[in-house]
Amino acid sequence: MQYAENILGTIGNTPLVKLNKVTEGIDALVLAKVESFNPGNSAKDRMATKMIADAEADGRLKPGGTIIEGTSGNTGMGLALVAIIKGYKLICVISDKQSKEKMDILRAVGAKVVVCPTDVEPTDPRSYYSVSKRLAEETPNSWYVNQYDNPSNAIAHYEQTGPEIWEQTEGKITHFVVGVGTGGTISGIAKYLKEKNPKIKIWGIDTYGSVFKKYHETGIFDENEIYSYITEGIGEDILPKNVDFSLIDGFTKVTDKDAAVYTRKIALEEGIFAGNSAGAVVKGLLQLKEHFKPEDVVVALFHDSGSRYVGKMYNDDWMRERGFLEVEVTKAEDVIKDHIEKPLIVARTEELVSHAIERMRKYKISQIPVMDITGFVGSLDESDLFQSYVNDTKTADRPIREIMGKPYPVVQLGTTIEAVSKLFSRENDAVLIDLGNGKHHIITKYDIIGSIK
Template identity: 65%
Template sequence: MWYNNILETIGNTPLVRLNRVAKDIPATVLAKIETTNPGNSIKDRMAIKMIEDAEKSGKLKPGGTIIEGTSGNTGMGLAIAAVIKGYKCIFTSTDKQSKEKFDALRAFGAEVIVCPTNVDPEDPRSYYSVSSRLEREVPNSWKPNQYDNLSNSQAHYEQTGPEIWEQTEGKITHLIAGVGTGGTISGIARYLKEKNPAIQILGIDTYGSVFKKYKETGILDKNEIYPYITEGIGEDFLPQNVDFNLIDHFEKVTDKDAALMTREIARKEGIFAGNSTGSAVAGLLQMKDRFKASDVVVIIFPDHGSRYMGKMYNDDWLRDHGFLKDEKLTARDIVHRKENQQIVTIDCEQTILEAINTIKSLNISQIPVTQKGMVIGKITESDILNSLIENPSIKSQPVKNIATAPFPFVDLNTSIDKISAMINKDNIAVLVEDNGQIEIITQYDIINAISA
């Protein structure tokens, strides 16, 4: 058997039992692995549905341009369909999304416009507003508007919901899914509750989003809104695809818990999933008292981990955000394990001969060069030797004449791995500021710190 094109492979994704990450949950916990779709995300389902419905209605015409605001995954689904069907794509997105998502969209020939995150949806700079403006300006264009286009939720009513019902043989008792546009959870929920009204639909929200409070109070509280890191879920407005009557409960998950759980899923289940999956599983653990042994819980795993390599799967990114504290040495540890000695510097107006004498007397190989106390460069043994070979009389000249670019500065929390990677034959040290004092870290200092 073969398929006529890649779009025919969308859907029929596997349901996989979670074991180690769900060991404290009494119920059977199953993951709906949407990464097997051709665009590696659940958004392929609604992307093709929105396009096909627009074609039928005449809103999308041959040779047209698809313009959409997207966090990446919907754009990927639209871009793949556009390749097959002969459309152009222009996508707007926010600067909090991972670079990998933008690169993937561009790989399919799409144009990507990055907009600021921390602005209101009505702001002309927002990715919602920019996409709407482009739709007005670009001839023969169509904006799917995944947030309010009910073809989004209809795709999941027609496809994902029935798949889950059949795969669990109607035994599902709870559905857990992140809520962004609302199409996934609402479409699946409508189908499942028609089959069994007792099935509980549990939405995952994030801090900085309005969904949970609106569900519980009916109030759209602007004070709830603030920037957050988690991708793919939460919103600062109410999309029409979010059917609050179908969602029984919203559970909020912190950025940190979502990021760390994303990594745990890969390490404990061997499933390489994205950021919102981490939110969903962290939410599952927070809600463990809701489940009993006879329950069958299905969690949607919307997208693939490859789109988060520079974020959740990057140790330095996690440390920078205060999410990861491990036992690896940092610049702070290396500095504190060094012998207590003052860093030697030389003023840019001092002579090269003075630099030679300093290097000899202190048995060092490099000196940071300063100007009015600020590090502006460096001078090394090889710099001096090369200069003397060319011009032996250069000794009386100021060191600034032969100084090269300064050693790079690193943060005190920079890992030993990153520092080691920065030190090479062209860059033999790094600098770090500790309590207002400049310290130098060499390969020798790293070795000493490791062996201490």
Template identity: 50%
Template structure:
């Protein structure tokens, strides 16, 4: 027997018992291993469904273009379906995603546009906004919008949920999964709870995402949003497909725990999986330990493992990347405040006002031997100026020294709390600005990449680093 095309190979992925990383738990823990899908992830399941919904509603005609914002996996699922159905694909993604994911999409014939991560969702540069704009500009194209398109959870009501019920012979008692668009956890939960309303569904959220606090407090807190490294999970928006009523609890996991568990699954279970898989398993173990008194040997827990480790070879499975972000060392958590304190000497924040001239700022930066300054208007940080912006303007017009700084200033440096941990601090510093403003009791202070490197080196010499 054979399939007519690759789409027939989607689904019916195996359940694998987890043994070593869950040692001590009284229940049976199973991993739903989604990298067995042809595109390597759980998102293959929604690729066909999203496209077929668009066809049914007349939103795309033969030879048209599929447009979607993706962290990589949905794009691969859509690209495979598009190949089988004769469509072109354009995907927007963020500069946070691994190069392997971008390479996979291009290998499948898609055009990929990489957009900045650290912008607001409604910013015209965001990958959401760029995808919407392209769909408006390109004839015979459709923006599928996996975040709000009900065909997303429908795919899991029709496939993932029934598979889990059948594979466990109806014995499943808990389903634990990460949440991004909300489609996987919401759709699977709906099916399972229709079979047995007592099944517990637990969502796992990365720190820096809004779901955890929204679930527990009903508050969309923008202060909870900050960059994190774990890809393809969590959100800075509330997608319509995230059905919080279908979830019984949410737990939160930091990047370090996610990355280390990802590696443990590979080394101790033989499951070569991706970052969000490690996050889901770390969150599952955390929740199960917290509720161990309620568990028995009759409980069957399924943890959804969304994708393959091959898309993270340059990150999670690269020792240098892991070390550079503090995910391998055993050193104590380093905060932004400790980085500031580790400087050889205190530093006064040198700033500019929007109406200061470029010439004044050049002199200020030269005197202080600094390469970038925040632009402050009263108590508000309204922008930033860097050497490169000044240089580019002077090359265009040498007389620009008399122009106000507001004409060349860029986005403000991100403002972060003094308590921000190292792994999140480095994710800010990897952005275009290369600097942040740390908010301390004594006011703001600038921290740059060189500050961080010097601080970590000094901590290491003082015995506070890894052994």
């Protein structure tokens, strides 16, 4: 009989799959190492097992102990599988930008999940780096994994994933391409492959908002490069010890939109239900295509499964809200289609300014049309109100007609975006669209900007 002693025995030996449609235009054989075939559905199962085994061996992790780690979700899943089999407790500290699916899955396999804000400095006590360290200090008989600086992370891929790729390609691999986060995957695999053949090129996929590409090219850690981004699993605002830049030949950066769009394309065109970083990798491959020749064998690693992103990249509403769906926008009504059913918020000429301020605050709007019995006769916006207050602190008690500006222009259904855009100026912050039957809706500069692809 053939069977594994437990689920950990099924980790590794994931397949290489030829990519056909999403890599059209690349003159090389492109193969994906599909790591979602691991039991925890990601490449992180490999290093989770290795890190725990090494910690047990040198006494850092003791029987009945608590494992604590800051994770984007996949490492947590790998640690959870090992914790279940070996009888450990697990606390996963995760940033709030990670998908709800990742958090729910971690809880389902017994992990305690602590959620921290994304948009804080790594040294901020609220960051998931800081919270992880604090919990490890406060929790008796605990071990802080620290996958970013833990050498067992890279060693796992040096011992397992690298040799698998070499054997599966019969040593014919010429390029390896992968998203870079903790650095363990790229560094471990690169070390093994370059020992076998120093001519193999290693490319890292980075994201905008991350420091890797510029640091690799200049040696400068530029804090101006750090800002919030959507893509999960790759990029960092720190330099993990596991990233061995000497083994990496180059980086290319991929936008959040391209990563999300190509994640869906992989599923639709290749039948591979892969995660967000796989989309970034495929777009990165296309950006690097001039580096590949027809005789080359390019291996790209797909870190995880699309099941982690059902509520995000695979959700039309989520994609549409961020402008990631390719929707043709040509007419005035197209830019407001997502909220065209909402009623128009207006003010009346004889109302007090305080009433308009309260309405703008309640509905979180910056401008408001003003009406009387004849129709639209004026407008109010934040700048009008601010200037009036500077001139007269009792502005709030005055009637709106005394400080209102000119009425907004009105356009008809079918008016082109180009024509609407020309109506905006320093003096005019909005346009009204006539929907018929006495109904109108407002188009703001924000709506126009949001339609730009």
